[in-house]
Amino acid sequence: MNELEERLRAAFDARAQTFEARPDAWARMRERRPWRGLWRRPAVHALVAALPVALLAVLVPVVLGGGRGGDVAAGADAVHERLMRDRTVAGEEVAVANPTEGRPLRLWFATAKAGYPEVCFVVERADLDPYGGCSPITDEVITEGWFVGSTLRDGAETAMDWGVALPGVGGVTGVAADGEKFSGTVLRPEGAPYRLWTVTYPARHAMAKIELADDQGRALGEESRERLTGRLGAATGASLDLPAGVTARPYRPGEDTEVAWTRHGANLMSAPVKALEQQPVILGMEENVIMGIARADVARVTFAFPGGASDAFATRPDPWGLGVTLFAGENPMGARHGGSEVVAFDARGAVLWRRDATSDARDDAFPATGEVMTLPGGLRTWFSGTSTICLSGDASPEGGVKCQGGARDAGPHPLKAITYLPAPGSSTHVGVADESWESVRALLSDGRRLDAVFLRGKDTPARIWHVTIPNGDAVLVGFTVKTKNGRLDRYPERNVSCGRKAVGAETGRQSLPAGMTAVVAEPSCLAFFEHGKPSPSLPGPLPGEKLSDLLTADRPVRWSTGATAWYGYGPAGTARVELRTSNGLTVTMDAVADQWDQGVTLFAAPIPKGAEFSAGMSITGYDAAGVKLWQDGPRTPATPRSTPS
Numbered sequence: 001m002n003e004l005e006e007r008l009r010a011a012f013d014a015r016a017q018t019f020e021a022r023p024d025a026w027a028r029m030r031e032r033r034p035w036r037g038l039w040r041r042p043a044v045h046a047l048v049a050a051l052p053v054a055l056l057a058v059l060v061p062v063v064l065g066g067g068r069g070g071d072v073a074a075g076a077d078a079v080h081e082r083l084m085r086d087r088t089v090a091g092e093e094v095a096v097a098n099p100t101e102g103r104p105l106r107l108w109f110a111t112a113k114a115g116y117p118e119v120c121f122v123v124e125r126a127d128l129d130p131y132g133g134c135s136p137i138t139d140e141v142i143t144e145g146w147f148v149g150s151t152l153r154d155g156a157e158t159a160m161d162w163g164v165a166l167p168g169v170g171g172v173t174g175v176a177a178d179g180e181k182f183s184g185t186v187l188r189p190e191g192a193p194y195r196l197w198t199v200t201y202p203a204r205h206a207m208a209k210i211e212l213a214d215d216q217g218r219a220l221g222e223e224s225r226e227r228l229t230g231r232l233g234a235a236t237g238a239s240l241d242l243p244a245g246v247t248a249r250p251y252r253p254g255e256d257t258e259v260a261w262t263r264h265g266a267n268l269m270s271a272p273v274k275a276l277e278q279q280p281v282i283l284g285m286e287e288n289v290i291m292g293i294a295r296a297d298v299a300r301v302t303f304a305f306p307g308g309a310s311d312a313f314a315t316r317p318d319p320w321g322l323g324v325t326l327f328a329g330e331n332p333m334g335a336r337h338g339g340s341e342v343v344a345f346d347a348r349g350a351v352l353w354r355r356d357a358t359s360d361a362r363d364d365a366f367p368a369t370g371e372v373m374t375l376p377g378g379l380r381t382w383f384s385g386t387s388t389i390c391l392s393g394d395a396s397p398e399g400g401v402k403c404q405g406g407a408r409d410a411g412p413h414p415l416k417a418i419t420y421l422p423a424p425g426s427s428t429h430v431g432v433a434d435e436s437w438e439s440v441r442a443l444l445s446d447g448r449r450l451d452a453v454f455l456r457g458k459d460t461p462a463r464i465w466h467v468t469i470p471n472g473d474a475v476l477v478g479f480t481v482k483t484k485n486g487r488l489d490r491y492p493e494r495n496v497s498c499g500r501k502a503v504g505a506e507t508g509r510q511s512l513p514a515g516m517t518a519v520v521a522e523p524s525c526l527a528f529f530e531h532g533k534p535s536p537s538l539p540g541p542l543p544g545e546k547l548s549d550l551l552t553a554d555r556p557v558r559w560s561t562g563a564t565a566w567y568g569y570g571p572a573g574t575a576r577v578e579l580r581t582s583n584g585l586t587v588t589m590d591a592v593a594d595q596w597d598q599g600v601t602l603f604a605a606p607i608p609k610g611a612e613f614s615a616g617m618s619i620t621g622y623d624a625a626g627v628k629l630w631q632d633g634p635r636t637p638a639t640p641r642s643t644p645s
Contacts (some may be wrong), residue, residue, distance in 0.1 A: 115420025
């Protein structure tokens with residue numbers, strides 16, 4: 001492990017054992033962990049891209065698909081055939097007009113060899129070879145629709161953005177950065193598990209987001225285009241077309257210049273040129289392509305994968321005067337990936353740099369402390385150090401090995417491994433057990449309660465717990481932990497689909513200030529709407545319980561923020577709530593009893609201009625006589641939190 005990798009590993013270890021200072025950080029982290037829906041890296045920093053492929057599985061999941069790049073000239077049908085070699089079609093294929101190329105864009109859904117769903121595409125181009133790829137749709141989708149690709153490229157007068165939407169999405173509207181709107185089209189492929197959408201617009205109008213509506217035209221929310229493009233800063237040169245549909249372009253997001261790679265309008269990765277001072281080749285893998293940046297003296301880069309697959313990529317000098325070389329091409333491993341030997345050569349054939357396949361071993365990155373324990377389904381889990389736990393065998397698109405650290409008394413927030421085959425598959429949750437815990441129980445939306453199994457490996461620093469939940473209509477809504485002194489702690493899971501499913505529940509909503517409404521919704525959440533549009537939800541009552549059961553003396557309030565308002569719920573009897581932000585602003589609002597007999601009071605107010613919601617803020621509740629009933633905070637980043645906010 002070189003100095004660069006050591007530094008990143010140290011940074012990861014530090015990050016794994018800290019939470020954001022914001023009081024609702026855990027809830028927000030759970031809500032966005034990691035970016036779900038279609039996995040797309042807006043920008044992969046070079047320090048990440050420089051790591052061995054296996055370590056990328058923790059920080060930047062690698063998803064591969066497709067096949068050998070030398071055959072692309074055979075045409076779009078050959079690209080399609082190669083993509084489907086290890087996949088099965090899931091529904092009807094559609095072809096849409098590509099206004100940029102004047103040729104069809106072919107879209108369809110497929111089931112990957114591992115069993116998870118993917119969206120696939122073949123792009124036919126007017127003056128270049130066709131290319132295609134398949135991108136995974138992961139197990140937890142955090143939005144009703146999302147961007148997958150765009151036909152926009154240099155010199156285009158008209159472009160089209162396209163993406164995936166959940167069943168039930170009936171309308172899409174593109175919104176340009178200047179506010180102009182463009183009506184889109186929602187496609188419903190026969191037999192497909194999802195829907196597709198397209199928005200065509202003049203290229204001079206930079207798209208900023210899409211607005212989504214259900215089949216009845218009711219607003220479902222919006223999705224930013226930054227999921228597709230990220231924030232790259234100012235471009236410092238023209239785009240350069242590379243093989244396999246990859247485009248490279250230099251940007252200056254800060255003091256240093258970075259090279260970013262895109263494909264069908266979606267950013268794949270970026271790498272700062274300065275990083276080449278520490279390592280002569282920086283590479284990344286995304287979809288079915290390999291791409292990278294190298295020193296000026298690197299003329300060829302070769303890859304050798306387990307099983308005999310190999311390929312060689314010739315480099316080309318950059319046209320921007322940066323003094324580097326670039327390479328890109330389709331990955332020979334198709335839908336598989338693993339440790340690879342990478343060798344860089346100069347123009348005379350001399351070896352300049354080599355990375356052995358053995359450097360990809362995950363056990364080297366996170367070596368086991370004590371016994372490596374085997375779980376049902378062939379999963380393996382182990383401790384690395386005293387507080388980091390790792391889990392391998394995940395078949396989801398994020399795949400590979402997952403590791404996380406943290407205090408053992410911070411709740412049962414587990415690692416999760418998913419299997420899809422044999423259908424319907426299952427999800428296994430694994431966490432570190434505090435010595436005071438007597439039992440851990442998973443609660444499902446259909447009322448089932450599944451007890452976790454405790455296990456302690458030889459010479460491990462602590463016990464672990466694990467529970468397996470069959471995939472199906474019932475979803476995990478939370479965990480309960482019973483301690484040896486008889487206390488029962490509740491840890492609800494944030495359900496990201498709550499607001500979406502509650503859009504149709506127009507009766508039973510309770511009106512609140514600041515344009516907010518709220519309703520208790522299935523499968524266990526309190527859904528909020530801001531001026532009629534879904535806003536981040538809060539944990540709802542666990543099966544057979546009330547919202548009041550989620551409030552404790554240690555955590556007497558649950559809250560979140562929307563675009564312009566902050567809101568939440570606290571104990572019954574609260575008549576007034578006072579917020580003091582971390583930068584000294586104070587807001588007072590009235591609280592009202594909930595109308596659903598949940599034993600809580602609700603509050604909402606506009607977010608104060610310039611307010612900072614971070615460490616040091618506090619929320620206080622008073623009764624009708626002005627007597628203080630409870631207070632949450634002020635807190636510091638080091639203060640452990642036993643429940644999510």
